[in-house]
Amino acid sequence: MFSRLIKPQTVAVLHNNAKNICTSSQRNAKVAVCGASGGIGQPLSLLLKQSPLVTELSLYDIVHTPGVAADLSHIDTFSKVTGYNGPEQLKDALKGADIVIIPAGVPRKPGMTRDDLFNTNASIVRDLAAACAEACPKALIGIISNPVNSTVPIASEVLQKAGVYDPNRVFGVTTLDVVRANAFIGHGKGIDPTTVNCPVVGGHSGVTIIPLISQCKPAVTFEKAALKALTERIQEAGTEVVKAKAGAGSATLSMAHAGAKFTFSLCRALKGEQNVIECAFVRSNITEAKYFSTPLLLGPNGIQKNLGLGQLSDFESELLKAAIPELKKNIQKGEDFVNKK
Numbered sequence: 042m043f044s045r046l047i048k049p050q051t052v053a054v055l056h057n058n059a060k061n062i063c064t065s066s067q068r069n070a071k072v073a074v075c076g077a078s079g080g081i082g083q084p085l086s087l088l089l090k091q092s093p094l095v096t097e098l099s100l101y102d103i104v105h106t107p108g109v110a111a112d113l114s115h116i117d118t119f120s121k122v123t124g125y126n127g128p129e130q131l132k133d134a135l136k137g138a139d140i141v142i143i144p145a146g147v148p149r150k151p152g153m154t155r156d157d158l159f160n161t162n163a164s165i166v167r168d169l170a171a172a173c174a175e176a177c178p179k180a181l182i183g184i185i186s187n188p189v190n191s192t193v194p195i196a197s198e199v200l201q202k203a204g205v206y207d208p209n210r211v212f213g214v215t216t217l218d219v220v221r222a223n224a225f226i227g228h229g230k231g232i233d234p235t236t237v238n239c240p241v242v243g244g245h246s247g248v249t250i251i252p253l254i255s256q257c258k259p260a261v262t263f264e265k266a267a268l269k270a271l272t273e274r275i276q277e278a279g280t281e282v283v284k285a286k287a288g289a290g291s292a293t294l295s296m297a298h299a300g301a302k303f304t305f306s307l308c309r310a311l312k313g314e315q316n317v318i319e320c321a322f323v324r325s326n327i328t329e330a331k332y333f334s335t336p337l338l339l340g341p342n343g344i345q346k347n348l349g350l351g352q353l354s355d356f357e358s359e360l361l362k363a364a365i366p367e368l369k370k371n372i373q374k375g376e377d378f379v380n381k382k
C-alpha cells in the first residue's frame with residue numbers, strides 16, 4: 042500500500058537517506074552531559090538530541106535526570122538517551138563516552154563575580170574530572186562550569202594526578218564569547234551574524250576576555266570609542282544577562298546554543314572532518330599564561346594544532362597585557378586547590 046502511494050524514486054531517496062543516517066551514526070559520538078538537569082544542561086541536551094552527529098546521549102545530574110531523560114527520549118530522532126542520577130551512577134554515565142560536556146555547578150547572582158563561584162564549583166569539577174579519569178580517560182572533555190579560568194586547571198591537575206592527562210583533550214568552553222561577539226558585530230553592522238566570525242582569545246571573565254575584532258571576518262571597522270565600547274560589552278556580556286535575570290541565574294539558552302556548537306565541532310573533528318576550528322581555553326604555550334584560549338584546529342584526538350594569536354592591533358595588545366596577571370592568578374588558584382592540602 043505504502044509503496045503504491047509513493048514514486049519509486051522517492052523510495053530510493055528515502056532508502057539512501059536511511060542508509061546515510063545509519064552509516065554516519067555508526068561513526069558518531071556518545072556524548073555525556075554532566076549537569077544535564079540544569080538551566081544549561083536541559084536545552085543543551087535538547088539541541089544535542091536533535092543532531093545525527095550524536096548516537097548516544099548520556100545525561101548525568103545529582104537530581105531530576107530520570108525525568109529529563111524520559112522526556113527527551115520521546116523525541117523522534119536517532120540518538121538513544123539514558124539518564125543517570127546521583128554519584129553512584131556517575132561512572133556508568135561516563136563509560137564509553139567520546140565527549141563529556143560539564144555544565145554542572147552553581148551560576149552567578151547579581152553582584153557576584155565568576156570567581157565567587159569557586160568555593161562551590163571547584164569540588165564539583167574536581168570530582169567529575171576524577172570520575173572521567175577512571176571511566177573515560179580518552180574522552181574529549183568540555184568544561185562550561187565557572188570560573189572556567191580555574192576549573193580547567195582543576196580538571197587538568199586531577200587528570201594529571203590520575204596519570205591520564207592529555208592536554209589536547211581538555212577544553213574550557215568559551216564559545217559563548219565568540220557567539221556574542223558575532224551577534225553584536227553582525228547586528229551592529231547589519232551583517233547576518235551567522236556569517237560573522239570574530240575570534241575571542243584569553244580567558245572567560247571580565248578583562249581576560251579579549252575579542253580580536255581586527256581579525257573579524259568579514260572585516261569590520263569601528264571608531265576608537267565604539268571599538269572600546271563594543272569590546273567592553275563583549276567582556277561584560279555575562280554580567281548583562283545576570284543583571285537582566287535579576288537573581289534567576291546566568292546565561293542558559295545562549296550557552297546551550299554555544300555548548301552545542303562546540304560539541305558538534307568536536308563530533309565532526311572526531312569523525313575526521315578537516316578544517317574544524319573553534320576557540321577554547323586550553324593548556325597553551327602561546328602566552329605567559331599556562332592556559333589560554335586561541336583558535337584551535339580540531340582533529341580526532343582533540344587539538345590538532347594551536348593556531349595562536351595572529352597579528353594583534355595595538356589596542357588588542359594592551360588588552361592582552363591587562364589579561365595576563367588576572368589569568369595567571371585564576372590558573373594558580375585552580376592548581377593550588379588540587380595540589381594543596
Ligand code: NAD
Nearest residue numbers: 076078079080081102103145146147148185186187217296
Ligand atoms: P543550574 O544551577 O541551572 O544547573 C546546574 C546543574 O548542575 C543543576 O542541575 C545541578 O543539580 C547540577 N549539579 C550540581 N552539582 C552537581 C554534581 N556534583 N554533578 C552533576 N551535576 C551537578 O546552573 P546553569 O545556569 O546551568 O549554569 C551551570 C554552570 O555553567 C555555572 O557554573 C555557570 O556559571 C556556568 N556557565 C558558564 C558559561 C560559559 O560560557 N562557560 C556560560 C553560562 C554559564
Ligand code: LMR
Nearest residue numbers: 149155187279280291292
Ligand atoms: C557567561 O558568560 O554568561 C557565563 O560565564 C555566566 C556568567 O556568570 O556570566
